[in-house]
Amino acid sequence: MEEEDEEVRALLGGRPEGDSAVRGAPRALPALCDPSHLAHRLVVLLLMCFLGFGSYFCYDSPAALQTQVKRDMQVNTTKFMLLYAWYSWPNVVLCFLGGFLIDRIFGIRWGTVFFSCFVCIGQVIFALGGIFNAFWLMEFGRFVFGIGGESLAVAQNTYAVSWFKGKELNLVFGLQLSMARIGSTVTMNLMGWLYTKIETSLGSAGHVTLGVTLMIGAVTCILSLICALVLAYLDRRAEKILHKEQGKTGEVIKLTDIKDFSLPLWLIFVICVCYYVAVFPFIGLGKVFFIEKFRFSPQSASAINSVVYVISAPMSPVFGLMVDKTGKNIIWVLCAVATTLVSHMMLAFTFWNPWIAMCLLGLSYSLLACALWPMVAFVVPEHQLGTAYGFMQSIQNLGLAVISILAGMILDTWGYLLLEVFFIACVSCECAMWQHLISYRALNSEVEEEKALNSEVEEEKGVYKPYQSPDIEQTA
Known part of the structure; x- marks a missing residue:
């Protein structure tokens, strides 16, 4: 304990109590070294953003090298x-x-x-x-x-909550999401x-x-590990200086x-599962689709697949604010x-410039997430929020694991047209579920109004009983 006090005094510029010299006021820490100063927290924010960069960069490396992986490893699309x-399989459990x-x-x-x-x-x-x-x-x-991968994202969000508060936090989450998308974009366009x-x-x-190409990609993961180590040191240092508690997920x-x-x-x-299985597996298989149907070069196919x-990256914070x-x-x-349904139909049944459909898909994906x-x-x-979000992520990963395999089997057997029809069916199912949700909400609103009216009548008769509204989303 005394050693920790000595370290804190040293960080703050003070002297030990036993020092016979005249003690002045503690020196103010430089802005970059002061955990309470914005400049220092911006350094921490930069480290937080790069903490997940390697994970997102390497996640989509198979999609960026789809042609090369299938040819060099001699595997079909299903494998x-x-x-x-x-x-996705381990994250069915690890989300909890x-x-x-x-x-x-x-x-x-x-x-x-x-x-x-x-x-x-x-x-590695x-x-x-x-190799x-x-x-x-x-x-x-x-x-x-x-x-x-997924648990590192949880840790990243926990650091954000620990270091930033209030309106700052919304911006921090937006920047972290943008950096994640930048990582995916870079790998799509760089790995080939x-x-x-x-x-x-x-x-x-x-x-x-x-193998050598993928090993070079592992360098980004090592850089993220270095960010994790530096963040751990800075967080421990801030805990001593500011006497703040270690961050927790709160789940x-x-x-x-x-x-x-x-x-x-x-x-x-x-709805969540039906939507994401129509986006991520498509991106995983999209490069060859654009090469075969639209005669794109590998570089152009990678570019449009990453759009x-x-x-x-820029639109998620904008849509979140909206x-x-x-x-x-x-x-x-x-x-x-x-919009997602329209974009998949354009890709499946037309030969229009696919940049239009992919831009629509990018906008709709950003809007839905927000x-x-x-x-x-x-x-x-x-x-129940922790359980609900954990279960939502769990079944999302379960859906992605199953549909990824199924999408590969469809592509190997029937080709890209039937695969696009399958994605259209998933989004159509989502539309049906959404219509059911709207109908359910409308029905419960009518029941609520009727019960409220009955309560008023009973109140007038002197037999009023307090009414409790059903647990249903009210903000739409």
Whole structure:
């Protein structure tokens, strides 16, 4: 304890009490070194943003190298999509356990380092699978990578809540999301070019070229691990100087709460799964689609395949502000779903410039993310939020794992047209669920009005009983 006090006094510029010299006022720390100063917190924010950069960069590396992976590893599309499925499988469970491990076992600092190590190790194993021509090793690497990926995002958000408050927090979350999309965009446009350069250096294409390319991508994960270590040091230092507590996720997971979930919440879960399975698997398979149908070059195909992330980076904060100001979450989600349906129909049944459809998909994806996820808080009590969000992420990952495999099988058997029809069916199912949610809300509103009217009549008769409204989303 005395050693810690000495360290704090040294950081603040004071002297030990036993020093016979005349003690002046403690020196003010430089702005960059003062945890309470904005300049220091901006440095922390920069580290937070790059904390998840490596994870998002490497997540979409299979999509960026779809042609090369299938050719060099001699696998069909079904096996290729297993690289995405294996990422999602561990997160079916870890969505419930990630926050618990951070809060109760490791703490935010060691938890962040722990999950960053899983991301690094997983990407290295993934690359070694390419070098040694072992596709099973690549699958195992993606499984290990998935263990760290989603939980690292939870740790990233926990750091944000610990260091920033109020309106600052909305901006911080927006910047973190934008950096994640930048990571995905960079890998889409860089990895193919990098593969070509390594192929030229080695003299031939093949699984070794693929593995070396993926190993270079692992450098971004190492940089993120360094950010995790520096963040841990700065957070510990700030705790001593400012006497602040270590950040916690605040998640309270109780599986017994699932039986109390309302019908609107289950509909939101289904809508979430139906939407994301029509976006992420499509991006995972999109590069070859644009090459085969629209005769794009590999570079142009990578560019258009990444446009969803390019648009999402700047537009997510803008749409978030718009939804906050206007409300009407149901209407905005319906607009996003309808726009997604139009974009998939354009890609499936027309030969119009696909940039139009992909830009629409990017806008709708950004809008839905801003409008759908906050709706969970409108239909469940606060004490069930942790369980609701954990379950929502869990079934989302389950859906992505299953549909990724199914999409690969459809593509191998029937081709891209039937795959697009399948995605259209998923979005159409989502529209039906959304219409059911709107009808359910309207019916409950009528019941509420009728009960309120009956209560007024009973009050006039002197037999008034207090009315409790049903638990249903009211902000639309």
